[in-house]
Amino acid sequence: MTEKKKETFPISFHLLEALAKFQEIELEDVELTFDELELRLSPGMVMGAPPSIPKPVAVKVKSLSLIDAEVGIPIQDYPGSVVEVRLGATKAEGGTRGRSIVIGGETAPAFYNFQVTLPHKPVIAMDVFDWPKVPLPKAVKMHFREVLEQPAEWARLCVEKFDAEMINVHFLTIDPLIEDAPPSAAVKIVDEVLQAVDVPLAIGGCGDPQKDLDVFTAIAEATAGERLLFGSVTLDMKIEETARIIKEHGHTVIAFTSMDVNKARELNRKLYDFLPKEDIIMDTTTAALGYGLDYAFTVMERCRLAALKGDPELNHPISSGSTNAWAAREAWMKMGPEWSPRELRGPIWETVTAQTLLLAGVDYFMMMHPASVKAVRTMIDSLMSGKKPSETSDWVSLKL
Amino acid sequence: MPAKELSPIQIYQLLPGTNCKECGETNCMAFAAKLVNREATLQECTPLLDPKYTDNYNKLWALLKPAVKAVEVGLGDNAITLGGEYVLYRHEFTYVNPTAIAIDVSDEMPDEEFEARIKVADGFEYLYIGMKLTLDMVAIRSSSNDPAKFEAAVRKAAGLTEKPLVLCALDPSVMEQGLAAVGDRRPLIYAATKDNWKEMADLALMYNCPLVASAPFDLNALKSIAMTLSEYGVKDIVLDPGTQWEDGVAATLDNFTILRWNSINEEEEYLGFPLMGAPIAAWAEKAEDPLINEWNEAVLSAALITRYSDIIVVHSVSGWALLPLVFLRQNLYTDPRKPVSVEAGVSTYGEPDEMSPVLLTTNFALTFYTVASDIESAKLDCYLVVVDSEGMSVESAVAGRKVTAESIAEALEEYKVGDLVKHRHLVIPGRSARLSGEIQELTGWKISVGPMDSSGIAKYLEEKWVPNPED
Numbered sequence: 001m002t003e004k005k006k007e008t009f010p011i012s013f014h015l016l017e018a019l020a021k022f023q024e025i026e027l028e029d030v031e032l033t034f035d036e037l038e039l040r041l042s043p044g045m046v047m048g049a050p051p052s053i054p055k056p057v058a059v060k061v062k063s064l065s066l067i068d069a070e071v072g073i074p075i076q077d078y079p080g081s082v083v084e085v086r087l088g089a090t091k092a093e094g095g096t097r098g099r100s101i102v103i104g105g106e107t108a109p110a111f112y113n114f115q116v117t118l119p120h121k122p123v124i125a126m127d128v129f130d131w132p133k134v135p136l137p138k139a140v141k142m143h144f145r146e147v148l149e150q151p152a153e154w155a156r157l158c159v160e161k162f163d164a165e166m167i168n169v170h171f172l173t174i175d176p177l178i179e180d181a182p183p184s185a186a187v188k189i190v191d192e193v194l195q196a197v198d199v200p201l202a203i204g205g206c207g208d209p210q211k212d213l214d215v216f217t218a219i220a221e222a223t224a225g226e227r228l229l230f231g232s233v234t235l236d237m238k239i240e241e242t243a244r245i246i247k248e249h250g251h252t253v254i255a256f257t258s259m260d261v262n263k264a265r266e267l268n269r270k271l272y273d274f275l276p277k278e279d280i281i282m283d284t285t286t287a288a289l290g291y292g293l294d295y296a297f298t299v300m301e302r303c304r305l306a307a308l309k310g311d312p313e314l315n316h317p318i319s320s321g322s323t324n325a326w327a328a329r330e331a332w333m334k335m336g337p338e339w340s341p342r343e344l345r346g347p348i349w350e351t352v353t354a355q356t357l358l359l360a361g362v363d364y365f366m367m368m369h370p371a372s373v374k375a376v377r378t379m380i381d382s383l384m385s386g387k388k389p390s391e392t393s394d395w396v397s398l399k400l
Numbered sequence: 401m402p403a404k405e406l407s408p409i410q411i412y413q414l415l416p417g418t419n420c421k422e423c424g425e426t427n428c429m430a431f432a433a434k435l436v437n438r439e440a441t442l443q444e445c446t447p448l449l450d451p452k453y454t455d456n457y458n459k460l461w462a463l464l465k466p467a468v469k470a471v472e473v474g475l476g477d478n479a480i481t482l483g484g485e486y487v488l489y490r491h492e493f494t495y496v497n498p499t500a501i502a503i504d505v506s507d508e509m510p511d512e513e514f515e516a517r518i519k520v521a522d523g524f525e526y527l528y529i530g531m532k533l534t535l536d537m538v539a540i541r542s543s544s545n546d547p548a549k550f551e552a553a554v555r556k557a558a559g560l561t562e563k564p565l566v567l568c569a570l571d572p573s574v575m576e577q578g579l580a581a582v583g584d585r586r587p588l589i590y591a592a593t594k595d596n597w598k599e600m601a602d603l604a605l606m607y608n609c610p611l612v613a614s615a616p617f618d619l620n621a622l623k624s625i626a627m628t629l630s631e632y633g634v635k636d637i638v639l640d641p642g643t644q645w646e647d648g649v650a651a652t653l654d655n656f657t658i659l660r661w662n663s664i665n666e667e668e669e670y671l672g673f674p675l676m677g678a679p680i681a682a683w684a685e686k687a688e689d690p691l692i693n694e695w696n697e698a699v700l701s702a703a704l705i706t707r708y709s710d711i712i713v714v715h716s717v718s719g720w721a722l723l724p725l726v727f728l729r730q731n732l733y734t735d736p737r738k739p740v741s742v743e744a745g746v747s748t749y750g751e752p753d754e755m756s757p758v759l760l761t762t763n764f765a766l767t768f769y770t771v772a773s774d775i776e777s778a779k780l781d782c783y784l785v786v787v788d789s790e791g792m793s794v795e796s797a798v799a800g801r802k803v804t805a806e807s808i809a810e811a812l813e814e815y816k817v818g819d820l821v822k823h824r825h826l827v828i829p830g831r832s833a834r835l836s837g838e839i840q841e842l843t844g845w846k847i848s849v850g851p852m853d854s855s856g857i858a859k860y861l862e863e864k865w866v867p868n869p870e871d
Contacts, residue, residue: 064598064628064631064632065628066594066597066624066625066628067624067627067628067631068620068624069620069623069624069626069627069670070620070623071619071620071622071623071658071659071662071671072662072666072668073658074658074661074662074665074666111650111653111654112654112657113650113651113653113654114654114657114658135852175834177834177835178834206799207798207799207800207801208801209801234800236800236801258790258791258792258796258800258802259740259791259792285792285796287766287793289724289727289728289731290528290727290730290731290766291766291767291770291793292740292764292766292793293728293731294490294731294732294734294736295736295740297490297706297731297732298490298491298736301489301490301491302489302491305489327793327795329853329855330723330724330727333853333855338719339526339719339720339723340719340720341720342720344691344695344720344721345719345720345723345724348695348698348699348720348721348724349724351699351702352698352699352702352724352725352727352728355699355702355703355706356702356706356728356732359653359703359706359707375695375699379649379699379703382646382647382649382650383649383650383653384650385647385650386650386651386654387647387648387650387651388617388648388651389617389642389644389647389648389651390647392616392617392642392644392648393644393681393684394570395541395643395678395680395681395683395684395713396541396542396543396568396569396570396590397541397542397543397545398506398541398543398680398683398684399506399508399543400504400506400543400683400715
């Protein structure tokens, strides 16, 4: 065989790949040579496309030993970083909590341990509702049946039995379309929960902009100094008034927008007039696996990358209501035996939803199913450790 | 150059500039824009195929080719493409070839289990917004390390499924037997290590099959093997940087990210190959209850799908564990440029008449397609009013006041829904139940609260839909 081309790698293969597109080139006559190796390539191999009926081709080779190589570890200096937000306050800090928790502070994307390990562990807060009639999936309800009527006991169960690091009390009864409960009733429940558990607390509203403001105001005043996390302030609320109350009484807030990077910027920008950055967490909306998780993931990932690149309006810890995973029918619906039991399908749905967003950069999770909380926490702990395995397992020979 | 930095101008400058329209575009600039978006291929530019443009063609190919090589496994209609990716983060362009899921069987499994597993790999199907979610491949392991047993298992698997195969054996003499049986189906060979690479490379070349380079938790060794294999003549390579559960998860994800980063941002040629994850490693330590292993494997699989794995090998065949995985990879590999919302208005299904049901939903794309797909699969004749919720789901839209009684009343008015039917009955989603009173007051339409989930629409209408035109 005559030598038509003499190239050193890597160029030749790319060239051939490109040239292969031209019918004019006589591929049969191409031969590649290397310092230590002479090898004949079949036309099929050069084309890269498998022939329809491949036949074994004898290969004549000389010896070649492993070429030494090194993989560069991609280190990047990100000009921006995420602010740190402290949730809850101990006695020394002006509150009554057993401990306070700091989140945020990232200087690299989530769990890029090869660049830098996360300064603070993402936190999982468990949901508690003030309305016993809250529609909960069966797989979740079975764990809380005894405490549905008593938010304080519900919170205690989450902390003592399921090791919740924080509690979110969601006030649904205040909704004018549900019970229109007065702010004083909410204050009373918050007080009971603060008595029952000593972890930091978050407060969830009903979504009515005015009623939420009224209730947040009453709670904020009654719990001054506790650094509660209020969720949430939205673009259609009275932003100035809400922000002033948060600041005046020493609390923090979730700035909630609906899957839109620009709206997230806009809301943060409006809050900056009244609140220090260190009091703000942002939530760009969590959609369930299968029902918009892709949008939720990408908006969060974009926000975090923008923050690291120096965007001064997006550098906040991110919150995710991963409980929303249960909006997916696959999380709760009775399905055929091949998809059962739903008691596992539901919690794995919530787990995968939360874990995917964990990898996009979420710092604060609101979750519901105890198994999901445990699974995501295990994943967080494993990822935080950043360890290299001492020995590797061989899965090919596993006897399963 | 990384795909995200490529501009149509750079492409345009290398095109013939004849504006001949043979590609179907009005001019070369429009074609350049299509090329940058990977909506067209170079071959569509017929003038460019003239030998006088060979240089330009090669330059264009170098600019446009994916940073991660596309590797085909299997043949013809049953082939699957691994890799072919352009970007690290999906918003920078889009992820292209969804992570392939390979179901594990071994050459020591009892026949019944072996066949049952392949049946799952082959028959798994879940209907999701008009798409069929399925599994992709079968991985046959030689846990016996016995060439004859492996050959028999491989032959049996090949007889049971048309799906592409992965042959897993680290002993080349075992692999050789497997390839003797199914080498003509272009299986993926697992794996070339620093000890056996030469024999495996010979087999890969002889059978013209793609080959996995494997060096668990040793990236330098992995690159070294990939480079050596390339120089040896193996073109279609897949990289296995090692997968481990528990203590190894951080290092596992780090390695996948480092490899993908280097191939995309640093354009490192020898790392620009598809990546293989092995969540089956979650079975290395058997838990008291195998459910725990299945759960851990699913969680690890999900992490690997999120972090750049182009193919994963899993052992569990339970629907509850596999379903979230096929959903996740479908979600992440959807083009992110697709809008969040659909147009508001009235959609018509089947052949509705003036007494047909009128349903309501929001214009969040996922909500709309879910409802539409439920209506279609139940073959219902009805109208669906799609209100503008700024692309939010029903629950969030109602909670966030993006959909209110007022906006629904406006929608009924604007879309002239009253002209479509004689009755005045509107079925609203269960998740907007709290608005029912207000809507009724504002519109005068009789409001019925439908099911919480659109999967219940057919049953609901069958039981409850009895409109009286006199109402």
